[in-house]
Amino acid sequence: MKSEIALRSAAMKILIKNLGKVDTERFISSIKKDSFDYTEWRKDLWEDKTIEEIHELAGKYEKKHEKDISNK
Numbered sequence: 001m002k003s004e005i006a007l008r009s010a011a012m013k014i015l016i017k018n019l020g021k022v023d024t025e026r027f028i029s030s031i032k033k034d035s036f037d038y039t040e041w042r043k044d045l046w047e048d049k050t051i052e053e054i055h056e057l058a059g060k061y062e063k064k065h066e067k068d069i070s071n072k
Contacts, residue, residue, distance in 0.1 A: 015027065
């Protein structure tokens, strides 16, 4: 398990790589001003999927991103 500092650093790198600096800042600002509850949001995220379907999706994602995952 990564330390909180390492986790934040890795997350920022991913966000900046995928969104750019400006949109990363906009994203972080939007989260800060919202009363966003990740736990509540996550509860509904996969409510229409079985555990088997989620597992299959995760496997497909892993295969598609194998190179990225192995570099971490």
